[in-house]
Amino acid sequence: MASSSDPWMRELSDASKLADEVRDMISQRSSLLPSGPQTQRHMSTARRKMTILRTKLETLQSLLSKLPSKQILSAKETNRRRDMLDKLSVQAGEMAPTLNMSMSADRDNLFGLNRKQDDMMKKANDLDNHEQDEDFAQLEETVVSTKHIALAVNEELDLQTRLLDNLDEHVDSTNSRLQVRL
Incomplete structure (x- = not known):
């Protein structure tokens, strides 16, 4: 145990x-x-x-x-x-x-995503297949780019959280040492 x-x-x-x-x-x-x-x-x-x-x-x-x-x-x-x-x-x-x-x-x-989604559906109904394919290709590029940015932000956030935790531990340790010396 x-x-x-x-x-x-x-x-x-x-x-x-x-x-x-x-x-x-x-x-x-x-x-x-x-x-x-x-x-x-x-x-x-x-x-x-x-x-x-x-x-x-x-x-x-x-x-x-x-x-x-x-x-x-x-x-x-x-x-x-x-x-x-x-x-x-x-x-x-x-x-x-x-x-x-x-x-x-x-x-x-x-x-206002609900309103934006309705607007996008109306626009998509007016486009032909070729235009939709082009729009989807652009959308795919944007999503992939956003994914990479989000992953980088997530990694940075994890790092910053660990650093803050480490700093917090050091502050507690230093505070304890100061209390003992006083």
Whole structure:
């Protein structure tokens, strides 16, 4: 059995607490106005915490898969940890659509996508097949370009989140050292 000083178990505990916070924030959303700055800030914070949670889960998974074969942990303990991590990952996966749905609904309203879709359908009915093929080729290029940009932004966001987490840990460590010296 792993001790409470085990860094992997501490990280799992932190991730579990973070998942609880996100779950609470999602349930609190019903007490807020359907839209507005407070609701947007609340859900933005929940999405940020969800991103941090996903990063922690990826880190835990990576650490668990990189354990040396002669590690102190038994196969039973490794499986137990894998099960705990899988359970937490499933919980995070169940919460993610709730956060994404609220974000995409707000985005649709903000950009008026429903109106744009109707306009596009009318325009498509007026075009012949050749023109539609050209438009689809242009659309494909745009989608591929947007995908690459989104992937790059996602990688940068993951990096920035990890850097912020690392900075937060260093600030806590420095603060603890200062408290001891004072």
